[in-house]
Amino acid sequence: MSSWDNNPVLTIEHLTMRFGGLVAVDDLSFNVGRGDITALIGPNGAGKTTVFNCVTGFYKPTEGRVVMNRSNGEHYLLERMPDFQISARAKVARTFQNIRLFGGMTLLENLMVAQHNPLMVASGYSVAGIFGLSSFRSAEREAVDKARYWLEKTALIDRADAPAADLPYGDQRRLEIARAMCSGPELLCLDEPAAGLNPKESAELNSLLQYIRKEHDTSILLIEHDMSVVMEISDHVVVLDYGEKISDGTAPEVKDDPKVIAAYLGVPDEEVDAVEEEVGI
């Protein structure tokens, strides 16, 4: 049995998502190991983002189960929960393929908004906040400390008071990760975190993700097209093609799987050898 099957933080069972006649995800099952960095890869249109949307409550799957197994022993059936509870109670956070920050707000404000739920609770849904009661003030201080901590870890602290829209692209990507981490997730889902990054920024991203996994006991599930990132940091790689799982293993196992090579080259399995020879790989 693979390590990710022994102690999964997320269990996906027979997940199917149909859009009319199109089957975007077809009877997909896999586990995300606790403490692992798991990559979900596959050619364009394979169904990766649809899986993310089912895990994070943006879509309700047509069939199947998505179970979050929290470290305190609680289990959550994510397909039955509204998305705000998936973040607040099941402790799953995500970033998006297209960056979604509040461009007009400062970096610090973006990270404070991410902590809106605990702050609202501490404010007694505004009464304590309005009267400046100490319970609210201490919750607010904690939220600022947490925001500053993640700005430091993502090397953005010097620009804490700048508008998010003024940041270069690579910095905005890191700010999105900082924002997701402010909700204290046990599972962090990242949709193409390395898209648009230069090699230096990609290397910094790798270090950041390894730090998050090691120091914060946060498991990571990422969709990524940049194979240098996938191969370097993933403990476990799941490959989708046309909504179906075609390979599932460690990065070296998956890299050498003829089915994966065939899917990426867009040819049938039996033609892989010939095409590889032709293109010299």
Ligand SMILES: Nc1ncnc2c1ncn2[C@@H]1O[C@H](COP(=O)(O)OP(=O)(O)OP(=O)(O)O)[C@@H](O)[C@H]1O
């Ligand atoms: N809301 C939707 N309505 C209809 N079809 C959809 C919807 N979302 C996704 N699809 C279709 O489902 C299939 C899988 O799309 P998805 O975005 O999950 O793939 P992907 O692997 O993330 O692709 P990419 O790598 O290009 O982002 C595609 O054919 C897509 O057009």
